Amino acid sequence: MTLALVSKPDSAALTLEEVTLPPLGPGDLRVRVTAASVDPVDTLFAGGPARVIFGLTGTVGLGLSLTGVVTETGAEVTGFSVGDPVAAVHGDFTAPVRAHAEETVVPGAAAALLPGGLDPVDAASLPLNASTAAQMVDRLGPADGRTLLVTGAAGAVGGYAVALAAHAGWTVTGLARESDRDFVRRAGARELVTQLPGPSFDAVLDGAVLHAAALVAVRDGGTFVGVVSASPATSERGIEIGIVNVEPDGARLAELLALAASGVLELRVAGRVPLAEAATAYDKVAGGGQRGRWLLVP
Numbered sequence: 001m002t003l004a005l006v007s008k009p010d011s012a013a014l015t016l017e018e019v020t021l022p023p024l025g026p027g028d029l030r031v032r033v034t035a036a037s038v039d040p041v042d043t044l045f046a047g048g049p050a051r052v053i054f055g056l057t058g059t060v061g062l063g064l065s066l067t068g069v070v071t072e073t074g075a076e077v078t079g080f081s082v083g084d085p086v087a088a089v090h091g092d093f094t095a096p097v098r099a100h101a102e103e104t105v106v107p108g109a110a111a112a113l114l115p116g117g118l119d120p121v122d123a124a125s126l127p128l129n130a131s132t133a134a135q136m137v138d139r140l141g142p143a144d145g146r147t148l149l150v151t152g153a154a155g156a157v158g159g160y161a162v163a164l165a166a167h168a169g170w171t172v173t174g175l176a177r178e179s180d181r182d183f184v185r186r187a188g189a190r191e192l193v194t195q196l197p198g199p200s201f202d203a204v205l206d207g208a209v210l211h212a213a214a215l216v217a218v219r220d221g222g223t224f225v226g227v228v229s230a231s232p233a234t235s236e237r238g239i240e241i242g243i244v245n246v247e248p249d250g251a252r253l254a255e256l257l258a259l260a261a262s263g264v265l266e267l268r269v270a271g272r273v274p275l276a277e278a279a280t281a282y283d284k285v286a287g288g289g290q291r292g293r294w295l296l297v298p
Helices: 040-047 049-053 127-140 156-167 178-187 211-217 250-261 275-287
Strands: 002-007 015-019 028-038 065-073 085-089 103-107 111-113 147-151 171-175 191-193 201-206 218-227 240-244 269-274 293-297
Touching: 002 040, 002 103, 002 275, 015 275, 028 085, 028 127, 028 275, 040 049, 040 275, 065 103, 065 127, 085 127, 085 250, 111 250, 127 156, 127 201, 127 218, 127 240, 127 250, 147 156, 147 211, 156 171, 156 178, 156 201, 156 250, 171 178, 178 191, 201 211, 211 218, 269 275, 275 293
Parallel strands: 147 171, 147 201, 171 191, 201 218, 218 240, 269 293
Antiparallel strands: 002 015, 028 065, 028 103, 028 293, 065 085, 085 111
8 A cells, every 4th residue: 555646536636545556567666756746737637627538537646757766676677676766757647556656656668767966856857847848859850950949948848848959959949938038048048039929930849838829930831849738739831740748768768867967957846845735736836837846755
């Protein structure tokens, strides 16, 4: 048994209760959670909309992004040992226990060793957000001297996207508030804009989930990449549309953690609260406007 946050079909309230961990599969890791981030998608599962989208009918665990320490390994696991510090994305929305728990079970393929030099609590802010940003940047294709506008450039996904795109050779402009200029420039953007410009960029990476509204900034025949939305952008003026639904990828996560350890990616934490006070973090995230992630610490 472990203490875990769950979402129930008959209530929009967070529930913290003792839950039985699922059996350890041959490729799984049992992990004692060090910290877990609260992301906007988590509030959608807790509040109900995401339950409908994913067809969830029963009680399910909450939380995607975590760090922890391996307490047991499946029979076919390689590369991990008991006692290893790890980070992971728990992508099974139907699991009874996920990241927001004292202990959980994750596929070894979704986990990566935590490199030295990273705070094991603060690092919980990275797995989901940096993985999403990385898969969005990958979807853009090679930089090849092209220009890129990142919307929501000071957000958790957008901030990582600015850094990863600049690292990959893109000429990056960030769309954000003037008050976020220092961070956006530090992440790697050449310029900051506070309003959507006309069609002046070869590509737009939509960290702000603006979708159709952001297409005005893309040149004819350019590229738009966004995340899954109830109202996704559709092609116009020959613009290629790419929609990313992040997939847990332990090998890529290891690369992203290494970039954080080397200073290319900046960990940003808005606050930390005990698991028992999760409602505080959920309310903050649901309210929007946060810089960095709120973390739950069991």
